[in-house]
Amino acid sequence: xxxxxxxxxxxxxxxxxxxxxxxxxxxxxxxxxxxxxxxxxxxxxxxxxxxxxxxxxxxxxxxxxxxxxxxxxxxxxxxxxxxxxxxxxxxxxxxxxxxxxxxxxxxxxxxxxxxxxxxxxxxxxxxxxxxxxxxxxxxxxxxxxxxxxxxxxxxxxxxxxxxxxxxx
Ligand code: FES
Numbered sequence: 001x002x003x004x005x006x007x008x009x010x011x012x013x014x015x016x017x018x019x020x021x022x023x024x025x026x027x028x029x030x031x032x033x034x035x036x037x038x039x040x041x042x043x044x045x046x047x048x049x050x051x052x053x054x055x056x057x058x059x060x061x062x063x064x065x066x067x068x069x070x071x072x073x074x075x076x077x078x079x080x081x082x083x084x085x086x087x088x089x090x091x092x093x094x095x096x097x098x099x100x101x102x103x104x105x106x107x108x109x110x111x112x113x114x115x116x117x118x119x120x121x122x123x124x125x126x127x128x129x130x131x132x133x134x135x136x137x138x139x140x141x142x143x144x145x146x147x148x149x150x151x152x153x154x155x156x157x158x159x160x161x162x163x164x165x166x167x168x
Contacts, residue, residue, distance in 0.1 A: 008059045011051035016044045020052075024059055031062050034070055038077055043145070046086070047078035075129050083118040083125040085144055087160065092131030094138040099153040103141070104128070106157055111164075124164060 010017035023040040027033030037056050041048050048071055057064040071077045078086070087107070091100045107113045113126040134140050137149025141156060143163050151159060 008055060011049070011055050017055075019044050020056075021059075024056075029060055031060050034060060034062060034067065035074075038071055042077055047080060047082050049079075076132070078125070078127060082127075083122050085123060085164070086125045086127060086142075087144075087163075088127040088129055088132075088142040089115075090130075090132045090134075090138070090140040090142075091128045092135065092138075094131070094135035095140050098139040099156065100139045102153045103139070103156055103160075106160070110157075110161070 010021070020037060020040050023037050024033055027036065034056065037060065038048055041052050041056070045052070053067050053071060054064055056062075057067040060067075071079060089095075089100055089103055089107075091104065104115065107115075107126050111119060111124060111126070113119065113124070115126055115128040118125040129142075132140055132142070132147075134147060134149060137147070139151070139153075139156065140147060140149045141160070142148070143160075148156075148159060
């Protein structure tokens with residue numbers, strides 16, 4: 001069977017959907033483009049809304065339940081609006097044994113944040129991921145998309161403080 005290109009209208013008139021559409025087009029609207037498309041949405045909008053999931057499902061011809069399952073399984077995608085800055089911590093095994101657990105405690109003590117929460121002023125969101133596929137850099141944290149790894153626990157804390165305060 002020959003794959004056909006699908007033209008589905010995006011959820012709204014936001015021009016940023018063109019970026020997402022370009023990602024899907026580059027992959028010929030194949031179902032294997034799913035993860036990359038979800039990444040593209042997150043990078044462009046900061047989170048993946050329910051409407052976005054339906055749009056991707058229709059565009060790539062994948063059942064919506066499957067798209068939702070993938071989006072939640074990897075724990076890499078924010079399904080709710082996030083703060084201005086996003087701190088993601090890998091808590092996969094390699095990172096956990098190198099101190100990621102202590103950073104989870106630190107985020108609670110220092111900023112009052114549990115994984116998945118945003119500060120009341122909307123400035124900072126704390127996310128955790130199971131394994132971001134960079135175990136050689138463990139412990140890995142991602143500060144607004146910048147991957148930082150191979151730091152000791154105290155160095156990680158210092159880096160987080162510096163990054164948060166930079167914006168004040
Ligand atoms: S466990 Fe953290 S990158 Fe793999």
